Amino acid sequence: MWSLGSGTCALYTEDPEAAKAARQAKLRPMAAYYRLKGKGAFAWQFAGPEEKVKEVLRKAKKQVKSEQRECAGCGEFFAPRSKRQKFCSKCRQEVKREATRKRVARWRRERGVDQIGPIAQF
Numbered sequence: 791m792w793s794l795g796s797g798t799c800a801l802y803t804e805d806p807e808a809a810k811a812a813r814q815a816k817l818r819p820m821a822a823y824y825r826l827k828g829k830g831a832f833a834w835q836f837a838g839p840e841e842k843v844k845e846v847l848r849k850a851k852k853q854v855k856s857e858q859r860e861c862a863g864c865g866e867f868f869a870p871r872s873k874r875q876k877f878c879s880k881c882r883q884e885v886k887r888e889a890t891r892k893r894v895a896r897w898r899r900e901r902g903v904d905q906i907g908p909i910a911q912f
């Protein structure tokens with residue numbers, strides 16, 4: 791968002807929800823950005839009174855928040871790629887590592903392995 795002077799602001803967004811909100815708020819469409827290979831526009835630019843532009847941005851931000859989820863590990867917000875996803879990508883790695891560690895520990899316990907000798911190099 792930047793000022794165009796005399797209380798009018800331009801809004802550039804790559805978020806379709808924000809673009810929708812901008813249209814609903816009756817901001818004036820200035821441009822849509824297309825990529826050669828893309829389907830439809832990927833970014834939009836609008837102009838309108840500063841207050842309205844700010845309002846649209848506020849709404850869009852809220853929308854994004856609601857689509858995000860709190861990580862069960864660290865509490866950070868992240869954008870889940872599936873409904874069952876509980877951890878952010880950082881914690882997911884940690885969780886995976888922990889699961890591997892437990893699996894290996896169990897495998898060793900079941901077989902009574904206390905130590906692994908040197909592994910031959912070929």
Ligand SMILES: [Zn+2]
Pocket residue numbers: 861862863864865866877878879880881882
């Ligand atoms: Zn996390």
